[in-house]
Amino acid sequence: EHIRSAEGRSLYSGTVTIGSTRRDDGSYELVDPQRGGHRTLDATATSAGVLFTDTDDVWGDGTAADPQTAAVDAAYGAQTTWDFYHDRFGRNGIADDGRGSYSRVHYQATPGVPLANANWQDGCFCMSYGDGADGKHPVTSLDIAAHEMAHGVTSATAGLGDFGESPALNEAISDMMAAAVEFHADNPADVPDYLMAELDDLHGDGKPIRYMDEPSKAGISAVGYAPLDYWSPETKNAEAHMAAGVGAHFFYLLAEGSGKKTINGVAYDSPTYDGLPVTGIGLTSATDVMYRALTVYMTSTTDYPGARTATLRAAADLYGAQSDGYEAVANAWAGVNLGI
Ligand code: ASN
Ligand code: ZN
Numbered sequence: 293e294h295i296r297s298a299e300g301r302s303l304y305s306g307t308v309t310i311g312s313t314r315r316d317d318g319s320y321e322l323v324d325p326q327r328g329g330h331r332t333l334d335a336t337a338t339s340a341g342v343l344f345t346d347t348d349d350v351w352g353d354g355t356a357a358d359p360q361t362a363a364v365d366a367a368y369g370a371q372t373t374w375d376f377y378h379d380r381f382g383r384n385g386i387a388d389d390g391r392g393s394y395s396r397v398h399y400q401a402t403p404g405v406p407l408a409n410a411n412w413q414d415g416c417f418c419m420s421y422g423d424g425a426d427g428k429h430p431v432t433s434l435d436i437a438a439h440e441m442a443h444g445v446t447s448a449t450a451g452l453g454d455f456g457e458s459p460a461l462n463e464a465i466s467d468m469m470a471a472a473v474e475f476h477a478d479n480p481a482d483v484p485d486y487l488m489a490e491l492d493d494l495h496g497d498g499k500p501i502r503y504m505d506e507p508s509k510a511g512i513s514a515v516g517y518a519p520l521d522y523w524s525p526e527t528k529n530a531e532a533h534m535a536a537g538v539g540a541h542f543f544y545l546l547a548e549g550s551g552k553k554t555i556n557g558v559a560y561d562s563p564t565y566d567g568l569p570v571t572g573i574g575l576t577s578a579t580d581v582m583y584r585a586l587t588v589y590m591t592s593t594t595d596y597p598g599a600r601t602a603t604l605r606a607a608a609d610l611y612g613a614q615s616d617g618y619e620a621v622a623n624a625w626a627g628v629n630l631g632i
Contacts, residue, residue, distance in 0.1 A: 300364035301354035304433040304491045305477075310367045312349055320349040322367055327374040328385050328392025332367045334359060335396040335420065339403070356423075359398060362430035366395040366421055369437020373469075376438070376476045377445065381583055386417070386444040393444065395437075396420045397430060408494055410436050412443035419444075425496065433491040438473035439466040450590035457595035459532035464539025465586060467502060471543075472579040483556040484575045486544050504544040505553075505560035507537030522565045522629040523596050538596060538628050545570045546624035547578035564627035573620045581606045581621060600625045 298312035298320065311324030322332040322344040333341030336359060344351070344363045352361035370393065377383035384390045399420040400407050407422025410431045419440040421432045443466050446452055452462040467488055474485050488502035495501065503509040507519035519537030520530060527535050544562050549572035552561045564570055572578070581603050588609075589602035603621050611617035625631060 298349045298351060300368060301350075301352040301361065302364040302368055303352075303354065303356055303361050303430060304365055305368055307354070308364065308368045310351065310364060311371060312346075312351070314349075315345075319345055319347050321345045322351070322363055324367065324371055324392070327371055328390050330367070330370050330374070330392035331394040332363045332370075333394055333396045334363065335399040339396070339399060339401075341394075341396040341399075356428050356430055362397040362421065362423070362432050363395075365430065365432035365434075366397050366419070366437060369432065369434050370395055370419070370441060372434060372477050373438045373441040373473050376469075376473045380472075380476065380579070381587075383445070386441065387448040391417075393441070394418045397432060398423055407431070410440050412440040412447075414444075414447050417444065424492070424494065429493055431489070431492050431494065433489060434477060435470040435474055435485075435487075436489055436492065438470040439488070442466040442469035442473075445469070446586065449587045450594060451592040452590065452594060453592040455593060456528045457535065458593060460527065460530070460535030461539055461590075461594060461596065461599050463532045463536035464543070465582065467504060467536060467540045468543045468579070468582050471504065471547075472575060475575050484547065485556065485558070486548070486560060487558065502533075502537075502540065504540040505548070505562040507541055521563070524629065527596065538630075539599065542624050542628045542630070543578055543582065545627045546572060546581070546620055547575040548572040550627060562627075565629040566626060566631070568623070568626070570623045570627045571616075571620060572624075573617050577610075577617060580610055581617070584609060596630055600630050 298310050300308045300310040311326050312320045313323040324330040335341040352364040406427035408425040410421040423430050452458040486504035487500035490500040508521045512518050515531045519534045523538045550562050550564045550570040584606035585602035589605050607618040607621045
């Protein structure tokens with residue numbers, strides 16, 4: 293078991309236990325000794341950020357008014373994602389070398405302009421989280437944190453690059469891992485959830501930013517069109533988060549299958565390109581296939597057809613080339629117009 297010492301009151305995940313470190317003067321700092329010394333920084337005054345410290349080791353008050361609350365969500369997200377990769381795949385941190393990262397909250401890419409986004413950056417080996425369009429809605433839910441940290445893992449493994457469909461595949465894998473981390477987490481969301489950022493209200497309409505069962509449901513975005521449900525020769529020209537719809541849809545079909553389904557009160561309805569049904573293998577097995585494909589077979593230039601090959605190889609390794617699992621991977625790709 294992981295040692296979790298401090299109490300945190302988060303915005304999105306309730307009261308949680310997070311890692312903190314006691315300093316010589318008796319105060320505490322938000323450094324997680326169990327996960328490579330992962331640090332959580334306050335970027336309110338400067339984008340570089342300063343380490344959060346506290347006198348009583350109780351962090352945040354569960355509202356965005358307390359600057360520590362977003363820090364609790366970010367720390368909880370980092371620890372939960374770290375634990376997911378460790379518990380499921382024996383992975384020791386983002387780069388599998390035990391090295392911690394850091395998270396900055398209340399981050400502004402442009403000083404004075406609230407950021408309605410979060411990101412992973414290879415340069416700092418760190419995650420940064422904005423406070424939402426109005427500066428009062430930190431973009432720090434568990435699926436966001438897992439999405440950003442998964443970018444770090446992708447960077448440290450396949451290293452998906454900037455060319456063609458690789459950025460879209462990178463985005464899709466971050467959404468897949470976000471769903472997997474939420475599922476793995478020791479919190480009330482212990483059922484599959486194929487919505488992205490459903491708690492953050494990023495658009496101010498109370499809706500998620502992305503839907504994996506039918507990505508186009510998100511509607512027309514700021515880039516002028518909706519996420520793509522199906523692959524086509526034009527997919528490589530689409531913005532990465534829109535083209536990621538193809539991969540996210542594949543993953544939903546692989547995990548849950550096609551058609552209507554209600555999970556934890558959320559209604560899903562996943563169509564297929566050819567109208568043929570797909571039978572899912574469950575989120576845990578779908579995640580096993582993707583992680584193996586990512587870490588063993590994908591490279592910096594993998595595109596969607598290459599992802600199909602990589603996941604089929606992974607399924608053959610895990611279940612055999614004559615298995616139902618292998619067939620499900622092939623059928624799920626056919627469902628997004630990547631059959632052969
Ligand atoms: N939140 C975005 C992402 O992780 C950040 C971006 O697109 N720059 O994909
Ligand atoms: Zn992303």
